[in-house]
Amino acid sequence: MLPWGYKRAFLCCALLFLLGVVLQFLLGAVPPHLLHYPWSAVAALVYVYALVLVYILSDRFPRLRRLSDPYSGFASIASVTLLSVIFGLVPQTGETGGALGALGWTDMRSSWAFNLLMLYMMTGIGISVVSGLHHIRTRRFVPTLSHLAVFLVLLGAFFGSGDKVEALVTAERDRPVAVGEDESGQEVELPFMLNLNDFTIDEYPARLHVVDPAVGKLSADFLQADAAGALAAVEGWDLEVLKVFDMAARMPGEDGYRELKHVGACPAALVRATRAGESVEGWVSCGSFMFEESELELSDGRLVRMPRRQAKRYLSDVTLLTGKGEKRVDISVNHPARLGPWRIYQSGYDMSRGRWSNESELLCVKDGWYPLIAFGLWLLLASGVLMFISAGGRRPKKEGKR
């Protein structure tokens, strides 16, 4: 039999869910930029103040304790878990038609029910943090720390999401740009100018696969064509690289490729394929935006194909110009540049031109709540370490039956 405490807490979650459904019907999805600075910061402070007030008043009004008791803690976690499972199962297409769309489940992150239940969970965590900090005890130190960390992350995510500015800038070589586009295609003016000095791509060596043209799927095995003499058995054929060029081109009227260090050049390999005495030889190339690809046809109807080489690293050499001066930075994936509250990320390039891309896509992000969320996450990491160390807790004095 479920204790009344759990029934009450789950009932509360169910009512919040129903309220969310009603709000979804009446107002549609939660607007993505509901709060902006300074109102977002004011709302966050008022919310935290309200939590402290609830904690103080809970002595006079014991019912307020129900917001953060273990029953509501478990019920809110279980409810958010359930909605997260639905979140994971329902394709997030954003469509508003049909029952799932009307409930907001096709865009769960913006649905009222999900946000209200997350808010309920965050409120319980917040009050328990206030309580934990008020009655700081060694025994409760680690749980208080982890609750505080989760609370800070959720607080930043809830109240700070509207303040985030994202602008995707397509920078061409030596053409300064100060305007980007947000997700909806709206222009976003940047407080700085960005000039792409150079853009370089390192690529992995070319690979040779055997492919059945009727199926089109590349063989799992391959020959890495990084040097002449490379050998491998692929799909029953022994492939050998006789000659390989990193940059090559096939001139009109010629059968073979020749080395050419020029814009648009593509990798090419002279390949010999042998199987049970039979042998085929020819050039294979993945081509480029200038030159067509070449394949080697085998006697069994299959082809030796070189897919486009994959990027190992791409790097933008950028100058950032502001009213105060200029700053030259290298930006690559996992290595963004910083300029005040802005971070500039390497996002992409002109895939059709590959290594000869003249433009670089850079994502400029302004996130004023970065320090709070980063602090919360590092605190969560630290509390995880402490939880791991103290996981064993105190040993019970003697073994007994439950």
Place this chain on the structure above:
Amino acid sequence: MSWSLFVWFAAAAALCWVVGSVLAFVSKKTWPAASASLLGTVAMLVFIVGMWVTLKRPPMRTMGETRLWYSFFLSLIGVVIYLSWRYKWILSFSTMMSVVFLAVNLFKPEIHNRPLMPALQSPWFVPHVIVYMFAYALLGAVTLYAVYLWIHSSRLAGRHRAEPTLEEMKRCDVLVRVGWSFLTFGMVMGALWAKEAWGDWWSWDPKETWAFATWLGYLGYLHLRQRRQDPRTAFAVLVVCFLLLQMCWYGVNYLPSARGISVHTY
């Protein structure tokens, strides 16, 4: 090292683990079973390190490669639990699960060599995957333990049920707490990495959504246990959480909601 040698390493590891499991029941001392099992774990480690050197990147890029880590950690955790609490059966269970994952690699390889794309070239990559695989293996072991306690406690001992002892429930809690700590490490490292790579802490990618549900599920277990509920409810919660974990690890690859849109497809 290459995948063509995997069958031999897998066979050697499986043989050692099976011998260890049998010795746990046959021998009165713990060291013969632990040594045999650890030998199997070392065989896995040698293969993993060899692949790391050969591939010139951490073997964590494909589903097959993550299974290597899972089998390695699960067998290691099995030995640690056996040595800590002298549970003879844990080696049989950890052997069974580890061998299943090795067998999956043999019969459904998914091991094709993929280059490391730029986003994966980060100092966060290795710790992020290792802590997750360790958490998955540990939470797999605790599920085995919970199911064992569940079945054992459901048997009638005389006229009374053989209830799990406080000590047994505490072991369950400790294992979940450690597993949850590692899930937290994996999630936080992922968030810090994502911010460096893409500018977002969290983007509700299908894998992230399931990771969040799994993390919350085990958090729910820890909160439930504060009220000292009926152990069977706790066991049921653990089994559900384990299913969420499986969905997060590989089930998500088969979901229509995730196909083609997850950056975590591997």
